[in-house]
Amino acid sequence: MYIRPDIVGNEFAEVSLTIDEEANSRRLRLEDLKTGKVRYLDALELETLVWLPEGNLAKLLDPSADRWREEDA
Amino acid sequence: MTLTDIPTSSSGARGPAAPYDELIEAQRVHGSLYTSPAIFADELEQIWYRTWVYVGHVSEIAEPNDYVRKNIGPQDVIMTRSADGEVHLLLNRCAHRGNLVCEADAGNSSSFRCPYHGWTYRNTGDMLGYPFHGGYGGRGKLDLGLGRVPRVGIYQGFVFGSFAPDGPTLEEHLGEAKGEIDRLVRLSPEGEVEITAGFLKHKARANWKLLAENETDGYHPQFVHASIFSVAQSGIGALYGEKSTAVTRALGNGHSENDLRPEFRRIGAPLGWFGTTEEKVPEYSAAMRARYGDAAEEILIEGAPHVMIFPNLFIAEIQMFTIQPLAANLTVQHVTAVQFKGAPEMNKRMLQQCIGSVGPAGMLLADDTEMYERNQAGVAELRPEWLDVRRGVHREEIDERGLTVGGATDETGMRGFWKHYKHLMTEGRAQ
Amino acid sequence: MTAAATAIPTDAEPTQLDVRDVEQFLYREARFADEHRYDDWEALWTQDGLYWVPANDDDADRMAKMSIIHDNRSRIATRIRQFQTGRRHSQVPHSRLRRVVSNVEILGNAENGDLEVGANFVLVESRERSNELWAGRYTYRLRVVDGAIAMSYKKVALVDNARAIATLSFLI
Incomplete structure (x- = not known):
């Protein structure tokens, strides 16, 4: 089965990662292929992610942390 | 601190550096206007650090988080576009020890991190944080940020800045x-x-x-x-x-x-x-x-x-x-x-x-x-x-x-x- | 562009030259420029010559970005004719010039078969305004035309091409 080289996916999520050259320096372009939502990350943001402790990243994964909050429902 | 104090030096209400009424006549101007360092310093305060000065064009920062280094006279100004699309004119000087926070001529970054001690600012000029925050009693304790050119005006994509907090609008100035x-x-x-x-x-x-x-x-x-x-x-x-x-x-x-x-x-x-x-x-x-x-x-x-x-x-x-x-x-x-x-x-x-x-x-x-x-x-x-x-x-x-x-x-x-x-x-x- | 040794020339054998002959050519070109011998300098160019001094980035896209000089053969001729009017004020009087060309290196053949040569230079310019120190890297493309070496390309990558520089109206 062919898998696009820019996609990281599993049964829960599918995200495309590309290097974007349109801005004044390179950025990482992330696209949630299930919704089409796009976000860019610059170098300093990426470095920050690398250094994020597991616990802090886990907190962001809580489905009600940012995405599915009751006030948005 | 008012942000406008930053560039206009400490002299405040200093008087004219020269008798301009005598040096500028209707049909001739005096040579000293071109050579005097005191008049040049006076011009910085009365013209360059006050009136509307052209800085850059919006197409130079087309994408969110783009920035370019520009200038207003001797001042090193970073023109940024924050994630919300707003254009900001920031002074390239860390609020800690005065280091340059931005070295490249252009780039894309949501924040600037000073290489000296790691102080970090949003591209709006707001402070994000500093390393080892215990030394300042915790996070968010410092009321500091990058200096800002207080007024930013845009006409047909041409971005102008004025160090004066008030005065004629850009459109009035352009006339x-x-x-x-x-x-x-x-x-x-x-x-x-x-x-x-x-x-x-x-x-x-x-x-x-x-x-x-x-x-x-x-x-x-x-x-x-x-x-x-x-x-x-x-x-x-x-x-x-x-x-x-x-x-x-x-x-x-x-x-x-x-x-x-x-x-x-x-x-x-x-x-x-x-x-x-x-x-x-x-x-x-x-x-x-x-x-x-x-x-x-x-x-x-x-x-x-x-x-x-x-x-x-x-x-x-x-x-x-x-x-x-x-x-x-x-x-x-x-x-x-x-x-x-x-x-x-x-x-x-x-x-x-x-x-x-x-x-x-x-x-x-x-x-x-x-x-x-x-x-x-x-x-x-x-x-x-x-x-x-x-x-x-x-x-x-x-x-x-x-x-x-x-x-x-x-x-x-x-x-x-x-x-x-x-x-x-x-x-x-x-x- | 760097040496493209694998490129196959379409209409000619790749140019091969002895490094001593190449050096002699570069030194002569430098001397003609230093001494404002405009006709002699212009005669070193091929008909498809390109004289390029990039700005801000040594490998900038010269069709999309500002260059300090970007002369095709026709504009090289215009530049020379302007000097010869005697009213090119920024060269009246001429700058006094001497340059040292060194680190001469044969890099290989360009796609069209021309021999690509690299060299470094340091140049002192003296005029009433000031002395200026210029330095950078030359890249030449050379071929033999009517039995003599000629240049089809001269690129001058100034070390300070991203900074504010003084008037540069002589042949760099």
């Missing part, structure tokens, strides 16, 4: 010069210019006012540029001849133009102002006629403006210059080719023509700059003390807009420059 910017952008089939070609930086060992005055001096081209006009068989020289129907106009607030439209209308050829014809740029011509309909003919005949916007933006048809004063006897000219959005065919031609003309090796600007530098050497001589700006004063007229108009080679623009300069340095001084 009659707005129409000249409008005339430039309407030459794009999409109504926008783009500044994408990068800048040449040309050093002149001369006072900035010699450059500003020369920009709409229609008297010099036949002499300074005779060499290139003759070998390139250029028609530009004739536009500034004794018989030219072009005019020089003082636009108010120190702005001025060489209005070449009377000559271009007389010739009546679309794109004649650019030395080409519609046949040679068919896609551009078609796009212009599609957008503007019948009005395209006039737009293509009248061409681009030749306007000096006080104190530092000079649009010379297809070229855009900014003037950066660094000392009484040192100025940097930044220059690039204007590019029209949606006009790749024209843009290539404009870029290559611009490269031939401007910058350190330019077939026009190298000679202008030679004149600036010889002029700077000359004005240091003690006699006759004055520079003469009377040319054409006896034949000036007031036009239907109430603006002063002189002949193609008259010093009407210079007199308008000095009138505004004198106002800013005397009764119009910051309190």
